[in-house]
Amino acid sequence: MSWLSNVRNKIASITKRETPDNLWHKCKKCEAMVFLKEYEENMHICPKCEHHGRIGPMTRFAQIMDENSWKMIPWAAVQEDPLKFKDQKKYSDRLKDARNKTGEQDALINAQGTIENIPCVVGVQDFAFMGGSMGLAVGQAFVDGAKRALKDQCPYIIFTAAGGARMQEGILSLMQMPKTTVAISMLREAGIPFIVVLTDPTTGGVTASYAMLGDVHISEPGAMIGFAGQRVIENTIREKLPEGFQTAEYLLEHGMVDMVVHRKELRATLAQIMGYLMAWKTAA
Structure with a gap:
């Protein structure tokens, strides 16, 4: 050398x-x-x-909610590993690994607090927890968040990030789609705003249910939003799809989302929207 x-x-x-x-x-x-x-x-x-990089619930709460205003909404117990599922690894072991990695119980966390002094309930899906997949725990957490918003007569804001339903729970994961839809109907009947913030990525059964049932749909720039992947769709319909057709900007142009908002402007935008949608309560 x-x-x-x-x-x-x-x-x-x-x-x-x-x-x-x-x-x-x-x-x-x-x-x-x-x-x-x-x-x-x-x-x-x-x-x-x-x-815009992917962020977890604690970081999101700190960014979006008033300092020292928010507190976690306790988890409701659900049956874990109802099918005793095992592929290359036991589902129960995958849950343990995800909990050790993220420090969270499951993929959807709710907090109650204020945004620019406006009371609200905020739910955040964590893509780091098994791809943000929707199972019994996520479905129950969503319903719990909606119920708290109903009780306190304040908006429910959900930040979505998911690869879809959780395959290890089979049909039980798909049953969360109508379950969350009923919770949204309860909010709507009570005149409580349900605001969806689509983050990267939002796909599968989450897109096919609560992610597209909001009163207002906001997205972060560049977020990938869709049901199935581009390659799967192209192989099914045997046609070439436009480049970037599942990005937030493309969906905005085609009326699927209401606005694309930079993360630094998101807090003020949410406060403004809540102010508009809750004007009836202020007037009363």
Whole structure:
């Protein structure tokens, strides 16, 4: 080994020791390396290309709700692993792994608090928890959030992020679609706003149920929204689909969502919408 190669190896070794993996974030869109602290301070948005990264419930609550105003809504117990499902791994073990990874009980978390002093209930799906998949626990959490909004006569806001229904629960996961639809009907009959914020990605049975039943549909920029994937649809209909046809911007152009809102403007936008939709209560 030459003297120059030896020096290069030593420098690389020192650099690797002094720059831990958690110091930088690589953007999934433009692949720019961004200082992690800068990325987090920018609300998990790439400063180079404005790509909106995926975030979990705790981060979302902190970003969107008034400081020290929110508290978690307790989980209602549901039957776990009702089918005793096992593929390459036991479903019960997958749940344990997801809970250890995220620190959450399941893929949908509700909190009660205020946004710019307006009371509301906010539900956030966590894609990091088994792809945000919808099962018994998610369905029950949604109903619990809707019931709390009904009780307190305040809007229910849901941030969706899901790969669809949870296959390990079979038909029981699909039954959550009508279950959540009934809860939305209860909100509508009571005149309580149900606001949906579509985040990346929102697909499958979630799109086919509560994600598309809101009074207002907002999306974050660049979010992928659809039922089945583009390749599956193309193979089924045997036609080439337009590029980016499942992006938030494409759906906005075709009337599927009401607005695409930058994450930094989302808090103010939600407060404004709630103010409009709850005007009847203020007047009363």
